[in-house]
Amino acid sequence: MEDIDLDLLHYLIYIDTDYIKAVVADTTYLPRTVLGVGTFLLDNDGDIDLLTAKQQVTFDKFIRPLLFDVACQGLAGPETCMGNGRIESNLLMPCYRDNIFRCRACRAAIASSTAP
Numbered sequence: 380m381e382d383i384d385l386d387l388l389h390y391l392i393y394i395d396t397d398y399i400k401a402v403v404a405d406t407t408y409l410p411r412t413v414l415g416v417g418t419f420l421l422d423n424d425g426d427i428d429l430l431t432a433k434q435q436v437t438f439d440k441f442i443r444p445l446l447f448d449v450a451c452q453g454l455a456g457p458e459t460c461m462g463n464g465r466i467e468s469n470l471l472m473p474c475y476r477d478n479i480f481r482c483r484a485c486r487a488a489i490a491s492s493t494a495p
């Protein structure tokens with residue numbers, strides 16, 4: 380199992396909860412349920428094995444995708460991604476912080492196109 384980026388989880392649970400709220404919206408889950416699972420994980424060093432079966436489902440449904448499976452928005456929409464369509468895990472924190480979801484390849488493409 381992949382290791383949870385605790386800094387990233389902390390950001391999503393305590394600093395900017397809008398991302399969690401957005402994925403929970405239009406489901407039968409409550410944001411506080413998902414935030415509760417995230418808090419529990421943070422309190423337990425991200426040890427997923429300590430989650431109950433129910434918490435595990437909540438984690439897989441809402442939190443795991445935010446940590447491990449984030450789509451690149453490409454240069455002008457997801458279909459224009461220069462990479463494999465997914466954002467590298469070490470780039471996720473700046474993505475969430477800046478609300479700009481681009482993978483390394485797309486960032487490089489933009490940087491070179493705006494270079495003098």
Ligand SMILES: [Zn+2]
Nearest residue numbers: 451460482485
């Ligand atoms: Zn991309």
